[in-house]
Amino acid sequence: MITIRRATEQGIRQLSKKLLSLLEDETSQVYQDNIAKFSIPGEVVKEAFSEKALLEAATTGNSRIYLAMKDGQEIVGFAQTIHKSLDTVELDRIVVFPKYTRRGIGTRILNKAVKDAKLGGADVVVVKAGRNETHARRFYEKNGFEAVKEEVVEYPWGSKITLATYRLRLRHGRKPKANEKPAS
Numbered sequence: 001m002i003t004i005r006r007a008t009e010q011g012i013r014q015l016s017k018k019l020l021s022l023l024e025d026e027t028s029q030v031y032q033d034n035i036a037k038f039s040i041p042g043e044v045v046k047e048a049f050s051e052k053a054l055l056e057a058a059t060t061g062n063s064r065i066y067l068a069m070k071d072g073q074e075i076v077g078f079a080q081t082i083h084k085s086l087d088t089v090e091l092d093r094i095v096v097f098p099k100y101t102r103r104g105i106g107t108r109i110l111n112k113a114v115k116d117a118k119l120g121g122a123d124v125v126v127v128k129a130g131r132n133e134t135h136a137r138r139f140y141e142k143n144g145f146e147a148v149k150e151e152v153v154e155y156p157w158g159s160k161i162t163l164a165t166y167r168l169r170l171r172h173g174r175k176p177k178a179n180e181k182p183a184s
Helices: 009-023 030-035 042-048 051-060 103-121 133-141
Strands: 002-006 064-069 074-083 087-097 124-128 146-154 160-169
Touching: 002 103, 009 030, 009 042, 009 051, 009 064, 009 074, 030 042, 051 064, 064 103, 074 103, 087 103, 103 124, 124 133, 133 146, 133 160
Parallel strands: 087 124
Antiparallel strands: 002 064, 064 074, 074 087, 124 160, 146 160
8 A cells, every 4th residue: 555644853864865875776766867867967866855855844834845755664755845935945856766767756745745735835846857758748748837938047057957847736826725734
């Protein structure tokens, strides 16, 4: 059984260990999607997925990490959101490990993150996808996101990528009720 939940400190440690292990294998999908596809230096990705970086992100109050767990033991996917402002949450990343794709897990993780964003008072969830990431773009469109712009981004390591920004409106300007609180 697959469950979706906010990551605990222990879950974040487990996630970091799994990601760093997968990044050691240049044939793994995690390596291909996070290093090879965008020519990102391996050390940059490994730092972003380090236990220290993930724990710091989750404890600052600006970021949340969600885990998809099989039988409460194995991490089969995850997402990270960043609260950009009072009304905007960015879906920074969402990953379902290859063995578990095409089972609706990504949609379930996304729905949990969107529900929490809405309960937290956000009006909008935004996400960016590479212009050529057709699978990711279809996923967001299927889940109600609309493309709002494309821009070329130049990274410090010298590569450029065209990113499409997608937006999901949650409230259409409605103010949250005083008794609405984020889900834990």
